[in-house]
Amino acid sequence: MTPTLSTTATLSTDRRDSHRPDGDRPDAPRPDGAKLVVSSVTKVFRRRGSITEALQFVDLHVDEGEFVCLLGASGCGKSTLLSIIGGLEEATSGSVRVDGDLVVGPGADRGMVFQGYSLFPWATVAQNIDWGLQVARWSKDRRRDRVDELLGIMSLREFANALPRELSGGMRQRVAIARALAPEPDLLLLDEPFGALDAQTRRHLQDFLLGLWQRTGTTILMVTHDVEEAVYLANRIYVMSARPGRITQEVTIPFDRNRGAGIKRDPRFLDLRDRLAELLG
Amino acid sequence: MSVRTATAAAPSALVDEFAEIELVSETTNPWTPSRKASSSTWTAGAGMRGRRHHPLLRIRGSLEIRWRVALSVAGLAVIVVGWFVAASRAGSGASLLPSPMAVAKAIAHLWSNHTFVGDLWASSQRILLGYSISVGLGSIFGIAIGTFVSVESFFEAQIGFLRYIPASALTPVFLLWFGIGESPKVWLIVVGTVFFNVLMIADAARAVPRELLHASYTLGGGRRTTLRRVILRHSLPGIVDAARVNLAAAWLMLVVAEMLAADKGLAYQIVRAQRFRAVDTMFALLLVFGAIGLASDLFLRWLRNATSPWARP
Ligand SMILES: Nc1ncnc2c1ncn2[C@@H]1O[C@H](COP(=O)(O)OP(=O)(O)OP(=O)(O)O)[C@@H](O)[C@H]1O
Ligand SMILES: [Mg+2]
Numbered sequence: 310m311t312p313t314l315s316t317t318a319t320l321s322t323d324r325r326d327s328h329r330p331d332g333d334r335p336d337a338p339r340p341d342g343a344k345l346v347v348s349s350v351t352k353v354f355r356r357r358g359s360i361t362e363a364l365q366f367v368d369l370h371v372d373e374g375e376f377v378c379l380l381g382a383s384g385c386g387k388s389t390l391l392s393i394i395g396g397l398e399e400a401t402s403g404s405v406r407v408d409g410d411l412v413v414g415p416g417a418d419r420g421m422v423f424q425g426y427s428l429f430p431w432a433t434v435a436q437n438i439d440w441g442l443q444v445a446r447w448s449k450d451r452r453r454d455r456v457d458e459l460l461g462i463m464s465l466r467e468f469a470n471a472l473p474r475e476l477s478g479g480m481r482q483r484v485a486i487a488r489a490l491a492p493e494p495d496l497l498l499l500d501e502p503f504g505a506l507d508a509q510t511r512r513h514l515q516d517f518l519l520g521l522w523q524r525t526g527t528t529i530l531m532v533t534h535d536v537e538e539a540v541y542l543a544n545r546i547y548v549m550s551a552r553p554g555r556i557t558q559e560v561t562i563p564f565d566r567n568r569g570a571g572i573k574r575d576p577r578f579l580d581l582r583d584r585l586a587e588l589l590g
Numbered sequence: 591m592s593v594r595t596a597t598a599a600a601p602s603a604l605v606d607e608f609a610e611i612e613l614v615s616e617t618t619n620p621w622t623p624s625r626k627a628s629s630s631t632w633t634a635g636a637g638m639r640g641r642r643h644h645p646l647l648r649i650r651g652s653l654e655i656r657w658r659v660a661l662s663v664a665g666l667a668v669i670v671v672g673w674f675v676a677a678s679r680a681g682s683g684a685s686l687l688p689s690p691m692a693v694a695k696a697i698a699h700l701w702s703n704h705t706f707v708g709d710l711w712a713s714s715q716r717i718l719l720g721y722s723i724s725v726g727l728g729s730i731f732g733i734a735i736g737t738f739v740s741v742e743s744f745f746e747a748q749i750g751f752l753r754y755i756p757a758s759a760l761t762p763v764f765l766l767w768f769g770i771g772e773s774p775k776v777w778l779i780v781v782g783t784v785f786f787n788v789l790m791i792a793d794a795a796r797a798v799p800r801e802l803l804h805a806s807y808t809l810g811g812g813r814r815t816t817l818r819r820v821i822l823r824h825s826l827p828g829i830v831d832a833a834r835v836n837l838a839a840a841w842l843m844l845v846v847a848e849m850l851a852a853d854k855g856l857a858y859q860i861v862r863a864q865r866f867r868a869v870d871t872m873f874a875l876l877l878v879f880g881a882i883g884l885a886s887d888l889f890l891r892w893l894r895n896a897t898s899p900w901a902r903p
Contacts, residue, residue, distance in 0.1 A: 397804050417810030427801035431823055431900040441809035472900050492810060 343370040344528045345394065345496060350403035352389050362553040363389045367403070369547050369556060371496070374526045376566075378539035378546045382589060386554030387532040388424055391500050394530070395421045407496060417441060420494030422485045422502045424532075428473040434484050435460065435469040441492035459487040462521070479510040486514075490521075499531040503538070515541060516570065523566055536585045540578055541568075548588055558588060688870040696874035705854075710878070712854045713844060716772065720779025721840045725833045727780070728787025732832075735788065736795025737821055749785055757782035758846045765851055775847040782843035786836040794828025795821055827898040834890040841879065 352364040363386040371377045381387050392398035394405050396415035405412040407419065420441075428437050435456050442452045460466045463483040473481055482502055489497060502518075503511045519542055522529055533539050539546050540562060548558035562581065564572050572578050645651045653661075670690060677689040688696070700706045734741045760781060761774075768774035798821050806816040848857035856875055863871040895902055 392804075395804075395808055397807060415804070415807035417808070419808060421804070421808040423801050423804065425801055427799070427805040429802060429805070429820070429823075431898060440806075440811075444810045444815055474900065488805075488809070498808075 342373070344373045344375070344408065345369075345371040345530065346406045347390070347394065348404050348406075350390065350393060350400045350405065352386065352393065352398070353401045364393075364400075365553040365555045367549075367554065367556055369559075371528055371530050374528055375544045376522050376529045376531070376542055378543035379530065379532045379549065380534060380536065380539050380546055380585065380589065381532075381549030381554065382551050383534065385549045385551050387534075387549060388500050390554065391421070391498050391530070391532055395419050395498055397421075417445060417492050418494055419496045419498055420489035420492065421498045422482075422489045422500060424500040424504060426473070426481055426485070428481055428484055428488070430473050433470045433472060434465055434476070437473070437484055438487045438491050440488060445492050455491055459491055463487045463517075479506050479514065482506065482514065483517075486518075490527075495528060497527050497529045499529065501532050501534070503535075504533075511535075511538075518542065519568070534589075536589065537573075537582050540581050540585065541573065546585070548585065560585065685867065686869060688873055692870040693873045693877065696868075696870035697877065700871070700874055700878075706859075709854050709856050709859050712852075713848065713856045714882075716775045716779060716844055716847075716855070717840055720776040720844075721783065721833075721837065723776070724780045724783040724787055724836075724840065725829070727784050728791050728832065729829055732788045732791025732829075733795045733817075733822060733825060736792035736798075736825075737817065742792070745788075749788060753785035753789070757843060761846055761850055770851045775844065775852070778847045779840050779843045783836050783839045786839060787832050790832035790835065791825065791829050794825040794832065797828065798824040827894050827901040830890055830894040830897065834887060834894070837886055837890070838883065841883065 347367055347369045350364055350367040352362075354361040354363055367386075367390060369377075369379075379387050379390070389398065393400045394412065396405075396412050396419065412419075429440065432440065438456045438459050439452055442455060447455070456469075457466075460469055463486070465480065465483060465487070468476060468480065473484070476484065482505075486499075486502060499518075503514050506514065515538060518529075521527070522542075531539075531542065543562055544566075545562065546558075546560040547556050548560065549555065550557045560581070563577055564575075643651075645653055646657070673690050677687050680687045731741075731745065735745055736742070757778060761778060764774040764778055764781075768777065802820050802824065803816055806820045811819065844855075845857040845860075848855040849861050852858040856878060860872050860875045863869075863875065
């Protein structure tokens, strides 16, 4: 109970030396039963003679129902890693497994929210949310109910028939999240979903996402470079180094799922936040 | 209360204040550059910062619709007036440059002439058929080229070579191949426009943001769904734009074909009028071409905005 010795968090798992020669470890899912396992993923971009090593031997896992954040400076390969997990980009080496299955391409089981705006500009808010449901051939009634439910959750009912370009940035991001959630993916991959928003909208959406996770127990992997956001939302945080991106720290957050904004005043929260911020420089 | 008594106590100051407000509001007439105001000896705060230009001269300004219509009419009027002046000065050359009145008469005469509608229809039919084929092929190949690098590689050299062969130079060849019926004319229109359409539509397909494709994939869309519901959908305004821009080339090819071998059609009638030195009829037919072009342009603009209101600039 002494405030000076305030944290039980493990900031200790220094994984700086975790990269190792090829073939040292077999390609098997490491922590058994994890929802998502990324093993030794390396990504090298070759383009017109220049070579960019974006990721170097990245290992991470996300358990079923867990909320994991990926923290790192700009350009360290977070988006690249998420694209590889989503199956949109091929890893140069290494593997990604979801429920033990090797990921070789994109699929509706891994819903994604992108860093930039990716709403279909010709489709209304409701049509955007409905898109994945239509592709998955849900029945008309089920689709209508699901879209309506998500419009309600996101407080977007009034704008159901608006086009994306008529919406504010925060509203567009809510639509993008709703669209990704609609087909009920097993795993939600979020790439800085609140990056371009003002502080207030951002807090609002963080609380919304927290509530959603508490209610549904969806497995979430979220990229951010906002330390406070990561500590507030995540069960665990992976910290990545600057390019070439490697996992340098793995931090377990000592708060359980049923947390609220109250933890932001907890000394352990403040301590973790400060130490992570220092790590990122 | 206190303010009121103060102003009432000093009526002259009040008047001065009003005078200044008056002056300022005069200079805030937004179209007047404010150099005078900013370098004035007036009290600070009475000048203006920045410059606001008249909407007519503003870069990317927006104009009220009545201004736009007025300017369009003025633009046309300049041509008509210039024509009047030129025709009245032509003197002995009057047989080469007819007056607008003579041409108006010739147009009226064309309308009453029962062959005119047949000529108009013959030309329109060739354009409709040939250009539909061209836009159809252009869409298929353009989308494929803009979507699959393999298809692009296969066609790149082919198209790069073929599109520099002037299509009008193919007329004699086509006449040999297809005879003098309708098919050489239709195929000339196709060949003369299809490469432009393919290239422009391929660009439209390439312009589909990668993130939209990724969004489609991660929502469970396969290649076919993505092709149809994202790439084609996003390229639609680009396809209509391509069709609108390249339509002029279709008319060009039609005229080439009709002038060489036809027994009806608008361009054929121009050649015929030349034989009778009926310059007014020739001009009347040129105006008909212009009017059809303008109408189809307006129609395709409308079509673009009606099918893709989201892409309106
Ligand atoms: N298609 C590509 N071709 C070449 N290099 C690329 C490509 N995509 C990403 N990179 C490079 O890979 C590195 C990582 O990029 P990435 O977008 O994953 O960074 P990030 O961590 O998401 O950054 P940010 O926080 O700014 O979004 C960058 O140096 C970038 O230049
Ligand atoms: Mg990124």
